Amino acid sequence: MKTLETLTFECETGNYHTFCPISCVAWLYQKIEDSFFLVVGTKTCGYFLQNALGVTIFAEPRYAMAESEEGDISAQLNDQEELGRICLQIKRDRNPSVIIWIGTCTTEIIKMDLEGIGPKLEKDLGIPIIVARANGLDYAFTQGEDTVLAAMTHRCPEYNVLKHKQEKDLVRGLGVNLAKTTVSYSNKQESDDCILVLFGSLPSTVASQLNPELERQSIRVSGWLPSQRYTELPPLGKGVYVCGINPFLSRTATTLMRRRKCQLIGAPFPIGPDGTRAWIEKICSVFNRKPHGLEERENQIWIGLKDYIGIVTGRSIFFMGDNLLEISIARFLIRCGMIVYEIGIPYMDKRYQAAELSLLRDTCIKMNTPMPRIVEKPDNYNQMQRMHELKPDLAITGMAHANPLEARGIDTKWSVEFTFAQIHGFTNARDVLELVTRPLRRNTDLGCLGWNNLSKQAIAI
């Protein structure tokens, strides 16, 4: 493979497999405990959710479909009345603090005015209604969360410099879970210039791991978007710094900057010890703090990863692309000694991911590996041909291709797992490698059996 001097960006046909963005309800309803997600769509959307979310569907989840029928499509039924009736039922059965409507392809095509109906029903019902258009016409998979968080941004209370102290106490008192756990680290008094809100949905355990990492640098996280409960959304406004923890949140970042006048800290994402350190350093530099103890901390983590790095060093990897985490994970794996052939990605926001991209480039130079090609809107069929030629040791791919690739002797790891696993921060670096090495470890055990090619079909599709 040719060594490239700079990162190259390509764009293909967009014929690739990914999850529908409505899948974001799966993790968001769990994250926001008092919410209810109503997906306004068809049987197709429902069928996807029911199958993709598997067993959670049986656990009385706080999400449901408002399933459009023929009368809705032909406008024989009144959208507002129909949605009002359904939301009333939800209010009666579940009494949530917020109902989030997920607009789908259908609501887009028939131009159902969800943003118009929402406020009216909100008034009638007395429950906040947030509208997020997470549809497959515009977005892929994790971008669903981006649309929800961008919509939620408008509901955060206004940050007021004068009432700052008061509000900070409020935030602290609520379930952000940093009040007591981090006392030992916050020995200095908090200065008023660092009002930091982190955005991106993380399992609460991971959120409460990242908080003390910043706390060690005397930076207190004053809130998370989303918070554990809708009623605890962090105040936003001029003077508030925001920083993303996931690479797919570009709309949210834009909304925070433009609509809420927050200041965005553009940093690499805290995935892998290198990413986490760069993320913290960037935040420190914005707040004029000299980071202390970070290098040792990073090195410590790398030492802990030694056994896994032994497995991955020198191995090659191919990202087919479906969840937008690809750049960050690729960057971390290059740092671990892997060779990345291709980074497929559904959508590449070069501004929002600028710091991440430059860290990727630096990492390639540092590790003396060829720059990977970044393929936006990939074409799965073409990728398959390239993969046939390159024969990567590992393919990160969606579930539609995983089994067929395994049957053709290519080790795979399904990309969806990276979305649901805990991969952020120093503490979880090992979990990323645990995922990546699992197929490699499994197949070293099975490799000698000689059953690598288990398909009768020709290799390329």
Place this chain on the structure above:
Amino acid sequence: MKLAYWMYAGPAHIGTLRVASSFRNVHAIMHAPLGDDYFNVMRSMLERERDFTPVTASIVDRHVLARGSQEKVINNINRKDEEQRPDPIVLTPTCTSSILQEDLQNFVDRASIHSASDVILADVNHYRVNELQAADRTLEQIVRHCLDKARKQNRLDRSVTDKPSVNIIGTSTLGFHNQHDCRELKRLLQDSGILVNQVVPEGGSLKDLKYLPRAWFNIVPYREVGLMTAILLEKEFGMPYISTTPMGILDTSNFIGQIEKYINAWSFLLSRGEVHYKSYIENQTKFVSQAAWFSRSIDCQNSAGKEAVVFGDATHAASITKILVKEMGIHVSCSGTYCKHDMKRFSDQVRGLCDEILITEDHTEVGDTIACIEPFAIFGTQMERHIGKRLDIPCGVISSPVHIQNFPLGYRPFLGYEGTNQIADLVYNSFTLGMEDHLLDVFGGHDTKEVITKLLSTDNDLDWTVESQLELNKIPGFVRGKVKRNTEIFARQNNITDITVNVMYAAKEKLSE
């Protein structure tokens, strides 16, 4: 609009794709937005399919919304034609294309000009039919297409085979135990000296469909998929069909009886004259199938008169109800199906066998019915299994929709004589488990439900702070014990007595080194 949490039958395009991808070398192109190709995931994961699912999407995005698909669909069809040369390409509409109302037939016509493959537009309306009806229609459509084509080319072979032969119509991918059922049916037919002319759609080739009329008659094992095709073949070629599902001893005998009738109608073609399967049926019933003996054995006495609820697709729910009532003496309190389109026939089948017939697509209604009846066992879909879990009632899964565990690697047919054995096991296991559980409850035999002694040591020199305990509770149950243990090991090694959240994470980092 209706509020829905769960559905029994999927959307129409899933049915079309199930049929299309069951055939060999057929490629389906969905006219759909990004993410609607979830069918590929299901086929690859549930069926553990080794090969790439021959389904791609012609993506409907913002541009399509603004300007129409224009050349996009046609280009995608022609591209697939060049890449893979499928026998036909089936253009599959989805809910999105139903609303967009683009002239898909026009795309098909134009694409056919350049394409070496045939191109067909699946004739299904998302808002009128469900997965099962769509599968039925698509199969009929493809068969009709191939027969018409052969007729035009004058290549339609209408001579019947010398030996008695049949077509098996309706086994498809993602069907409930369909592959095992198909194998069992073939075995049964082989035992009876009947050749299998063709199996469609699973594994069938479109090039061979023109030979369908050569069979003496057709078998439609499942009512949901294949009936329309059988009716088409009857109308066009006078081929009779058997739509009795050979599930359970009685219906299997009935099924073989019908086979006998159809073969003997052509007995003048047979070298050895009329066939008689009576002794075969008797031998199979008494000695090959264990089910007849099982229902006679004293084990089965215990379950006699016990209440059960049955719910599933029309084929399986009706057959299982008949087996439970007629062959095992179990009291079926309620029998139901979600196949609303086949409700009349279903009611005819189970009338008189159960106290109540339930026809609904609403799983909460099924759940409420079960909760009211409180049966000893449920026989239903994965949904009923979960209802059963919640109510502490055992459940045997007898019908789609299903999970990956309902695609077993081992041989588990529901049809034919081996099928009767499998069903007997399923029923028996469901009831005994229920009984055991019940007895344990009665005699207080259950251990304390919480396991508390799996810790390294029981002496409590470690103090978990309130926060860290809360944190611990957030960790999923199945790893919580391990995390707790590891943290305590770490704490002991480092002489820490108060376990805070930070100690927990430090432990995670250290122990993983």
